[in-house]
Amino acid sequence: MHGFQLRVAYQGVPGAYSEAAAGKAYPNCEAIPCDQFEVAFKAVELWIADRAVLPVENSLGGSIHRNYDLLLRHRLHIVGEVQLPVHHCLLALPGVRKEYLSRVISHPQALAQCEHTLTKLGLNVTREAVDDTAGAAEYIATNNLRDTAAIASARAADLYGLQILADGIQDDSSNVTRFVMLAREPIIPRTDRPFKTSIVFAHDKGTSVLFKVLSAFAFRNISLTKIESRPHRNRTIRLVDDANVGTAKHFEYMFYVDFEASMAEVRAQNALAEVQEFTSFLRVLGSYPMDMTPWCPSRGDHQVP
Numbered sequence: 001m002h003g004f005q006l007r008v009a010y011q012g013v014p015g016a017y018s019e020a021a022a023g024k025a026y027p028n029c030e031a032i033p034c035d036q037f038e039v040a041f042k043a044v045e046l047w048i049a050d051r052a053v054l055p056v057e058n059s060l061g062g063s064i065h066r067n068y069d070l071l072l073r074h075r076l077h078i079v080g081e082v083q084l085p086v087h088h089c090l091l092a093l094p095g096v097r098k099e100y101l102s103r104v105i106s107h108p109q110a111l112a113q114c115e116h117t118l119t120k121l122g123l124n125v126t127r128e129a130v131d132d133t134a135g136a137a138e139y140i141a142t143n144n145l146r147d148t149a150a151i152a153s154a155r156a157a158d159l160y161g162l163q164i165l166a167d168g169i170q171d172d173s174s175n176v177t178r179f180v181m182l183a184r185e186p187i188i189p190r191t192d193r194p195f196k197t198s199i200v201f202a203h204d205k206g207t208s209v210l211f212k213v214l215s216a217f218a219f220r221n222i223s224l225t226k227i228e229s230r231p232h233r234n235r236t237i238r239l240v241d242d243a244n245v246g247t248a249k250h251f252e253y254m255f256y257v258d259f260e261a262s263m264a265e266v267r268a269q270n271a272l273a274e275v276q277e278f279t280s281f282l283r284v285l286g287s288y289p290m291d292m293t294p295w296c297p298s299r300g301d302h303q304v305p
């Protein structure tokens with residue numbers, strides 16, 4: 001960026017996996033902690049940050065629906081993705097033993113990703129959700145809680161002076177979270193490297209639209225990497241159109257699809273032209289380079305050396 005340091009908003013406090021994802025997406029960036037996902041969206045909209053890096057899906061816990069809803073409500077563009085291996089540790093104050101614990105706190109996704117391992121460890125604990133993993137570690141340190149452990153990264157242990165009681169407690173060693181990078185402007189799609197495109201669509205009447213939309217991709221040999229439906233029965237959603245005008249609309253379901261093609265490719269443009277004919281609402285969330293970095297399931301970014 002020619003000496004310009006990119007400011008990247010993420011949800012959580014230092015030591016959160018989202019901070020690590022921001023660093024992976026934009027090495028040497030200035031990572032800006034935000035207490036809620038929506039604050040990260042707003043930070044970019046208000047020019048406090050240049051990008052936001054937000055989790056959208058975990059290999060164990062599934063989709064992070066809140067961010068899909070926020071993508072619809074805000075007018076930011078997906079400009080990239082990063083896959084981050086997530087390696088969880090059980091952290092407590094120095095000197096605390098597992099037998100003393102009565103509570104484990106963490107981000108709901110992290111609790112879900114360690115559900116079986118926590119049971120296998122034989123801990124007699126209640127599980128409580130907090131805003132982020134590193135925030136859980138910070139809370140224990142600040143309040144000197146000797147009966148509580150956090151599920152968080154090894155970096156969070158370092159930052160908040162906690163010890164690691166158990167290492168690699170995620171239920172699956174190949175636990176990985178996919179993050180998207182968001183910006184105010186879309187990037188120009190290219191064809192010189194593998195691209196992915198994310199769209200969201202809905203139809204006023206019924207759900208048969210799904211079959212027609214999927215066939216538009218199938219006939220052009222475009223692979224889908226994700227399909228997600230979000231029920232919106234009895235709920236309206238605030239949509240923002242190309243003129244940045246917000247309207248409240250009611251759809252029974254919203255469908256999110258990621259496909260492996262760039263919007264610079266004619267076959268992708270034709271597929272979307274067809275999709276537009278079948279749907280009442282269609283938005284391209286972004287067309288961006290795929291994260292192709294291979295990762296090793298047995299050792300995550302957050303392991304103790």
Ligand SMILES: O=C(O)C(=O)C[C@]1(C(=O)O)C=C[C@@H](O)C=C1
Pocket residue numbers: 011012015016017018019055058064086107109110131132133134177
């Ligand atoms: O709490 C954190 O550390 C986060 O970055 C959030 C988050 C998530 O929202 O899924 C990110 C990655 C892990 O899957 C667990 C938690």
